[in-house]
Amino acid sequence: MMTSLFRDIGTPAHRRHPVAKLVALTPLFVLPLAFNDPLWVLTALGLSFALVLLTGAMPNLRRLAGLAVILLVMSTLLWALMLPEREAVWQWGPLRASPTSLMYGIAMGLRLNALLMIGVAYVTCTRPEEFTWSLRAIGIPPTATLALSLTFRMVPMLAGTAQTVTQAQVARGLDLRSGGLFTRLRRYVPLIVPILAYAMRSADDMARALESRGLGAASRGRTEYREYTWDAGDVALIVVSVLLAAAAVWLRVTGHGEIVPRL
Amino acid sequence: MRDAISMWRHTKMVVLVAVTGAAYAAIMIPFKIATIVPGFTEIRPGAGIPVVCGLLFGPAAAWGAAFGNLVGDIFGGMFGPGSLPGFIGNFLLAYVPYRMWRVLRGDRQADGSARELPWVVICAVAGALCCAVVIAFGVAAMGLVPYRVLVLAISANNGVIGTVVAAILLPILYPLARSFGLLYTDILEPNEFVAGRIAWAGMVLTWVGAGVGLLTGASVALVDCISPAMEVAPGLAIFSPQVMVGGGAAIAVLVGAVLMGPLSASLPEEPIETQPPPGERDPQ
Numbered sequence: 269m270m271t272s273l274f275r276d277i278g279t280p281a282h283r284r285h286p287v288a289k290l291v292a293l294t295p296l297f298v299l300p301l302a303f304n305d306p307l308w309v310l311t312a313l314g315l316s317f318a319l320v321l322l323t324g325a326m327p328n329l330r331r332l333a334g335l336a337v338i339l340l341v342m343s344t345l346l347w348a349l350m351l352p353e354r355e356a357v358w359q360w361g362p363l364r365a366s367p368t369s370l371m372y373g374i375a376m377g378l379r380l381n382a383l384l385m386i387g388v389a390y391v392t393c394t395r396p397e398e399f400t401w402s403l404r405a406i407g408i409p410p411t412a413t414l415a416l417s418l419t420f421r422m423v424p425m426l427a428g429t430a431q432t433v434t435q436a437q438v439a440r441g442l443d444l445r446s447g448g449l450f451t452r453l454r455r456y457v458p459l460i461v462p463i464l465a466y467a468m469r470s471a472d473d474m475a476r477a478l479e480s481r482g483l484g485a486a487s488r489g490r491t492e493y494r495e496y497t498w499d500a501g502d503v504a505l506i507v508v509s510v511l512l513a514a515a516a517v518w519l520r521v522t523g524h525g526e527i528v529p530r531l
Numbered sequence: 532m533r534d535a536i537s538m539w540r541h542t543k544m545v546v547l548v549a550v551t552g553a554a555y556a557a558i559m560i561p562f563k564i565a566t567i568v569p570g571f572t573e574i575r576p577g578a579g580i581p582v583v584c585g586l587l588f589g590p591a592a593a594w595g596a597a598f599g600n601l602v603g604d605i606f607g608g609m610f611g612p613g614s615l616p617g618f619i620g621n622f623l624l625a626y627v628p629y630r631m632w633r634v635l636r637g638d639r640q641a642d643g644s645a646r647e648l649p650w651v652v653i654c655a656v657a658g659a660l661c662c663a664v665v666i667a668f669g670v671a672a673m674g675l676v677p678y679r680v681l682v683l684a685i686s687a688n689n690g691v692i693g694t695v696v697a698a699i700l701l702p703i704l705y706p707l708a709r710s711f712g713l714l715y716t717d718i719l720e721p722n723e724f725v726a727g728r729i730a731w732a733g734m735v736l737t738w739v740g741a742g743v744g745l746l747t748g749a750s751v752a753l754v755d756c757i758s759p760a761m762e763v764a765p766g767l768a769i770f771s772p773q774v775m776v777g778g779g780a781a782i783a784v785l786v787g788a789v790l791m792g793p794l795s796a797s798l799p800e801e802p803i804e805t806q807p808p809p810g811e812r813d814p815q
Contacts, residue, residue, distance in 0.1 A: 387610040422553030
């Protein structure tokens with residue numbers, strides 16, 4: 269069953285204002301993006317891991333450990349073979365590799381893992397409702413954030429329907445594992461159609477329900493069910509993350525953490 | 532692209548955004564046939580959903596595909612800077628087929644009939660290429676995955692698998708959507724979706740951008756040819772020539788998509804009458 273990665277464990281990170289968390293996220297992503305020397309990216313990875321520990325995201329990270337390893341290995345391989353414009357010591361057709369490209373590949377694999385950790389830390393300490401609330405607070409129109417909220421709500425429901433339909437079709441003898449690519453592709457149609465039909469059937473009812481609750485009415489004076497207040501910790505979170513990003517950019521501009529002159 | 536803004540006035544379109552997004556996320560993630568590049572791209576039958584929904588629900592499906600991809604990233608633990616190009620790319624995956632259909636076929640319905648199949652394929656492939664170019668540029672610009680790998684993998688997945696699935700699903704889902712009164716032509720006013728006067732130019736620009744973006748990924752010779760020319764821009768040396776050309780292609784695709792939609796300056800003066808929803812139709 270597909271559910272949010274949010275963990276209701278009440279760490280200090282969970283208590284931060286949703287807008288503060290969203291605003292701090294962008295500069296935090298700059299940290300691993302600023303460097304391409306593996307040692308420097310490893311430092312950014314260490315900071316990202318500290319963030320995981322602070323937000324209590326270790327169980328979620330463990331669930332994604334396999335993906336993290338695959339990303340590291342594949343990114344290292346792909347960049348090692350495809351980094352353009354460098355001195356190749358090994359070549360096979362369009363694929364070329366050198367010690368520099370290998371190091372760059374490792375750095376990019378670590379970068380992906382650092383970004384993964386920051387993302388996991390964020391979704392662990394932020395409810396989907398807080399995410400949409402923060403989007404509304406920074407100026408995204410309420411109808412758009414409402415649609416996003418509805419999407420969050422409907423995904424587990426439709427995923428459950430998908431699971432039920434799959435089990436029912438498999439029980440009737442549908443074989444999803446054998447056959448060629450297009451044969452298997454065709455076999456997915458009996459699974460997709462009922463899910464989409466179910467979703468379409470619910471659309472009309474949902475539209476009526478939304479209108480009966482005032483969607484489309486004048487938004488002046490509209491109130492929120494949840495209210496959040498700012499405190500010094502929220503300001504500190506934004507200031508620290510911006511300072512970290514600024515320091516990373518300054519270090520890179522002054523020639524640190526770079527093995528090739530590219531991002 | 533006025534249609535993508537004005538549609539938010541219609542409650543049914545808001546609901547269709549959520550329905551498309553949730554169905555996309557719910558089907559995309561669990562249903563996987565094979566892996567192309569481990570960790571990055573898989574063959575998923577769900578790739579056809581934005582195309583089908585785009586042709587049926589119009590701009591609502593475009594927002595829905597973008598939201599579905601974002602929600603899938605958040606639920607799957609992949610939320611990050613790559614989610615932004617993913618959002619824009621998936622928006623185009625549904626928006627471009629819908630707009631291109633309006634330019635090529637006008638008021639004819641995308642009913643999935645054999646006669647309309649070649650047009651569905653053209654529109655679906657265009658959407659897939661636009662999606663691939665924008666995502667590959669955004670992700671490669673951040674140094675996450677090589678441009679070439681991603682543009683080819685996404686083009687192959689969405690272009691081939693997405694088109695096949697869309698061609699199979701459309702004739703099944705069109706009558707359903709029509710009977711529920713969920714087609715965008717049933718919900719939006721005609722002047723909200725009728726193509727503007729320069730829509731053909733937009734379509735040509737979209738194809739040029741998509742074609743150049745794909746060729747930049749596919750052809751090593753082309754990249755070797757353009758690399759020296761790129762050295763004249765040292766300030767942009769942090770990006771590879773491939774990424775820079777991909778960026779130009781992505782911009783062309785985005786501008787083309789905007790021009791294909793109704794622009795306020797090119798809206799028809801008289802609204803064109805369309806068929807009312809089935810429930811309101813005269814029995815005669």
